[in-house]
Amino acid sequence: MLSSLRHSVLMLAAATALTGFAAGADAATLRSDVTVSGNAVTLGDLFDDAGDAAGVVVADAPAPGLTTDISVSRVSLAARRNGLAWRNTTGLTHVTVARSGVAVPDAEVSSAVASAIIAATSSLAPSAKLQVDFANGASGIQVGIGAPATVKVEQIATNPRTGAFDALVRAPANDLTAPLRRISGRAYPVADVPVLTRDVAPGDVVRSQDIDWVRLPAMRVSQNIVTSLNQLVGMSPRHAIRLGEPIRTTDVQAPLVVAKGMQVDMTYSVGSLTLLARGRALQSGAVGDTVDVLNPRSNRTVQGVVEGPNMVRVEALGAPQLTELKS
Incomplete structure (x- = not known):
């Protein structure tokens, strides 16, 4: 039992x-x-x-x-x-x-890669700007949640001819336990150039608010391309310029303040004496340009420097010309 x-x-x-x-x-x-x-x-x-x-x-x-x-x-x-x-x-x-994880901004990764390439390439100036294009369209670098979104380039190899690069990076930058990640792509010199935000016609004056900036491969920016605001603001197009297009230095000029065929005031100063006469401009001109002016009374031509709208300063008059200006 x-x-x-x-x-x-x-x-x-x-x-x-x-x-x-x-x-x-x-x-x-x-x-x-x-x-x-x-x-x-x-x-x-x-x-x-x-x-x-x-x-x-x-x-x-x-x-x-x-x-x-x-x-x-x-x-x-x-x-x-x-x-x-x-x-x-x-x-x-x-x-x-x-x-x-949390993505490290591609701009952060691009900056680190560009700095590493510039430091490793003697032909590039420290102030050079590089455009970095990643092979997959984005770097894909992430860090753990709560970790700083930073990156450091530990090794980099470049091809100066093609701009191709292959790099090993660490993220976060100062975490020596973080694994190395491989990224690749292409980096090439670029330049920032001003372009217009609207179509501008001859006679218009370019204002600072009419300007935006675009980044172009440096090889496309020749010596006659406008690269600074000083070359553009206050200027007037010689011909119609479309928005977004790079601008050549020959595309713009100082605004014309004297138009060919228009009546102008001519002045000539010697000591405390200033002579004033009216004439007809035979050429158009901007401030600082030298233009020919016809004195309608004497039917003789004198030369003067444009000082403002329809204002011309006559210089170095000889005796006969002084008589013509008075007449």
């Missing part, structure tokens, strides 16, 4: 254990892909219900923004060693692990 009772108790205990094992197997389900935010991948990340084993580290996490695969055999070994029983009923061979 006692022996039979013991046998029943043992059978009940075994059944209970098997039931618990089956329940544990049903509760712990392996995910096929997961996203983590920290440096490690744990059983709690991989299973829906890892229980007390949730904090056990299975593998290092990939760098922020990247993915990696962990074999199911490795996961299974870690699970068995830590009392987590489960069955691979779906036939998984690996688990894909992604790591979330």
Whole structure:
């Protein structure tokens, strides 16, 4: 009787254990892909219900923004060693692990790459500007959540002829434990040039609010291209200039304040004496230009320097010309 009772108790205990094992197997389900935010991948990340084993580290996490695969055999070994029983009923061979992160702005990465190239290239001036184009359209560099979004170029190789580069960078910049990431692309010298924000016709005067800036490859910016505001503000087009187009120095001139055929005031000063006469401009001119002016009374031509709207200062008059100016 006692022996039979013991046998029943043992059978009940075994059944209970098997039931618990089956329940544990049903509760712990392996995910096929997961996203983590920290440096490690744990059983709690991989299973829906890892229980007390949730904090056990299975593998290092990939760098922020990247993915990696962990074999199911490795996961299974870690699970068995830590009392987590489960069955691979779906036939998984690996688990894909992604790591979330915060993108380092491409402008930050471009600046670091450009500085490294300029420092490594003797033919480039320290003040040179480089346009950096990444091979995939973006650098793809990320840092962990809460980490500073900075980057440092540890190694770089360039092709001076094509501008191609290949670099190893670390992000965050001062974290020596951060993995190196490889980026590639092309970098080339550029120049910022002013362009108009509206169509401007001859006779119009260019204002500072009419100007925007565009960045062009340096090889496209010849010596006759306007590159500064001083060359453009206050000038007038010689012909119609369309918005957004690079402007040549020969496309603009100082505004004409004397028009050919118009009446002008001529002045001549000698000592305290100033003579004034009216004439007709034979040429158009801007302030500072020398133009021919016809004295209609004498029908003789004199030369003068344009001083303002329809105002010409006659210089170096000879005796006959002085008489003509008075007449």
